[in-house]
Amino acid sequence: MQNRNFQMIETNGIRLRTVVEGEGPLVILLHGWPQCWYLWRHQIDPLVAAGFQVAVPDQRGYGGSDKPAAVEAYNIIELTNDVAGIASALGHERFLVVGHDWGAPVAWHTALLHPQRVKAVAGLSVPYSRWKARLLTQQEFYGDNFWYMVYFQQPGVAEAELEADLPTTLRKIYYSISGDIPDELRPGRKPATAKFLDGMSDPAALPAWLTEADLAYYVAQYQQSGFRGPINWYRNIDRNVALTPQLDALETGRIQQPAFFIAGTKDPVLQFHGGRALAGMDKWLVDLRGKVLIEGAGHWVPMERPAEVNEALLGFLKSVA
Numbered sequence: 001m002q003n004r005n006f007q008m009i010e011t012n013g014i015r016l017r018t019v020v021e022g023e024g025p026l027v028i029l030l031h032g033w034p035q036c037w038y039l040w041r042h043q044i045d046p047l048v049a050a051g052f053q054v055a056v057p058d059q060r061g062y063g064g065s066d067k068p069a070a071v072e073a074y075n076i077i078e079l080t081n082d083v084a085g086i087a088s089a090l091g092h093e094r095f096l097v098v099g100h101d102w103g104a105p106v107a108w109h110t111a112l113l114h115p116q117r118v119k120a121v122a123g124l125s126v127p128y129s130r131w132k133a134r135l136l137t138q139q140e141f142y143g144d145n146f147w148y149m150v151y152f153q154q155p156g157v158a159e160a161e162l163e164a165d166l167p168t169t170l171r172k173i174y175y176s177i178s179g180d181i182p183d184e185l186r187p188g189r190k191p192a193t194a195k196f197l198d199g200m201s202d203p204a205a206l207p208a209w210l211t212e213a214d215l216a217y218y219v220a221q222y223q224q225s226g227f228r229g230p231i232n233w234y235r236n237i238d239r240n241v242a243l244t245p246q247l248d249a250l251e252t253g254r255i256q257q258p259a260f261f262i263a264g265t266k267d268p269v270l271q272f273h274g275g276r277a278l279a280g281m282d283k284w285l286v287d288l289r290g291k292v293l294i295e296g297a298g299h300w301v302p303m304e305r306p307a308e309v310n311e312a313l314l315g316f317l318k319s320v321a
Contacts, residue, residue: 004019004021004044005019005020005021006018006019006020006064007019007020008064009055009057009085009086009089009090010085010089011081011082011084011085011086011088011089012078012081012082012084012085014060014065014066014068014082015065015066016057016058016059016060016065016066016082016086017037017057017058017063017064017065018037018055018056018057018058018086019037019044019054019055019056019057020053020054020055020056020090021044021048021053021054022047022048022051022052022053022054023051023053024051024052024053024321025051025052025053025092025095025096025119025321026052026053026054026055026087026090026092026094026095026096027047027052027053027054027055027095027096027097027098027317028054028055028056028057028083028086028087028095028096028097028098029043029044029054029055029056029098029099029103030057030059030083030097030098030099030100030103030104030106030107031056031058031059031062031099031100031101031102031103032099032100032101032102032103032104032125032126033101033102033230033231033233033234034162034170034173034218034222034227034230035062035100035101035218036058036062036063036218036221036225037056037057037058037063038214038217038218038221039100039300039302039303040056040100040302041303042302042303042306042309042310043302043306043309043310043313044056046310046314047314047317050314050317050318052096052317052321053090053092055086055087055090057082057086058221058225059079059082059102059103059106060073060074060078060079060082060229061074061225061228061229061230061232061233062221062225062229062230063221063224063225064221064224067225067228067229068229071155071232071235071236072236072239073232074229074232074233074235074236075236075239075240075243076105076106076109076113076236076240076243076244077113077243077244079106079109079233080106080109080110080113080114083097083106083107083110083114084110084114084117087117093117094116094117094118094119095117095118095119096118096119096120096121096122096317096320096321097110097111097118097120097121097122098121098122098123098124098313098317099122099123099124099126100123100124100125100126100301100302101124101125101126101269101299102126102233103124104123104124104125104126104127104128105123105126105128107121107122107123108121108123108128108255109244111255111256111257111259112244112247112253112255113244115256115257118257119257119258119320119321120257120258120259120260120316120317120320120321121255121257121258121259121260122259122260122261122262122313122316122317123259123260123261123262124261124262124263124301124302124309125262125263125264125267125269125270125299125301126269126277127261127263127270127277127278127280127281128255128259128277128281128284128285129276129277129280129281129284130247130248130253130284131237131240131241132241133238133241133242134238135273136149136237137149137150137153137234137237137238138150139192142192143192144191144192145189145190145191145192146189146190146191146192146193146194146198147192148196149234149237150192151195151196152196152231152234152235153234153235155228155235158196158227158231159226159227159228159231161195161196161197162196162197162227163222163226163227166219166222166223167215167219168197168202169197169222170215170218170219170222171202171203171206171215172197172200172201172202173197173200174207174210174215174300175200175201175202175203175206175207175210176200176201177267177268177298177299177300178207178209178266178298178299178300178304179264179265179266179296179297179298179304180203180207180298180304181201181203181298185201186268187199187200187268207304209300209303209304209306210303250283250284253284254283254284254285254286255284255285255286255287256286256287257287258287258289258316258319258320259285259287259288259289260288260289260290260291260292260312260313260316261281261288261290261291261292262291262292262293262294262301262309262312262313263278263291263292263293263294263297263301264293264294264296264297264298264299264301264304264305265293265294265295265296265297266296266297266298267297267298267299267301268298268299269299278291289316289319289320290312290316292308292312294308294309
């Protein structure tokens with residue numbers, strides 16, 4: 001895990017620790033929450049072997065990258081400018097971008113906000129949909145039920161819970177929304193007064209796709225970064241809508257580039273808000289080349305099912321590079 005070529009790339013006024021390997025058309029891989037570059041460890045070598053240059057940053061706030069203090073520093077304009085700046089720093093005018101979890105909205109929006117630079121875009125786990133201001137961040141829409149994005153809004157609260165025992169926190173998160181957890185142990189509804197980890201299971205043994213060494217690497221990254229920067233992404237959801245009003249209209253908010261989507265059938269994100277995002281994605285993506293749903297996989301599909309993800313992703317990328 002340490003035998004990677006890391007560069008500190010200066011982009012958009014910050015420095016991002018980035019794995020850079022290979023030669024050819026540039027593919028930028030964007031992780032989400034709570035991850036780091038290491039999410040993509042099974043994708044880097046196959047992409048390089050297929051003739052791509054691969055750049056895999058710790059996104060801002062994460063791992064070995066810069067961690068601006070201001071909450072607003074994590075808005076979608078800054079996040080997408082970071083991505084475009086990585087390509088510029090590596091000498092590429094145009095590039096392909098792939099994102100998982102929070103990395104998927106960044107990938108989708110990089111295609112929207114930098115249309116002349118993004119050749120094609122792929123999202124994993126999180127379908128593209130236009131955010132609705134306040135719907136995701138206000139308790140009034142969830143009654144007496146817990147909604148984690150609301151819980152994340154107050155600075156310091158979630159950080160204190162999640163940083164108290166990093167190995168337990170990460171074990172529970174990775175296991176509880178994976179395809180491996182039995183249905184009867186999957187997190188369900190809980191009261192609005194609950195904490196994030198309430199109701200999540202701590203596995204007796206790690207699933208096969210997450211070794212003790214993998215978990216130790218993740219713990220080391222969060223010992224370095226903490227959770228403040230990563231959770232600040234959630235504190236910009238309403239701001240992101242306000243900053244991009246042009247994307248509300250279908251004629252200006254549609255993604256024109258070739259696009260692709262991959263997810264696991266047991267990924268709880270697909271069920272958010274009744275599954276409307278996945279069902280409605282076609283109207284926002286002009287050139288959607290495919291939706292691949294991997295049976296039995298959960299949220300961490302690049303780790304859980306790397307062979308299937310690599311086959312689907314490489315097929316798409318080679319067709320549009």
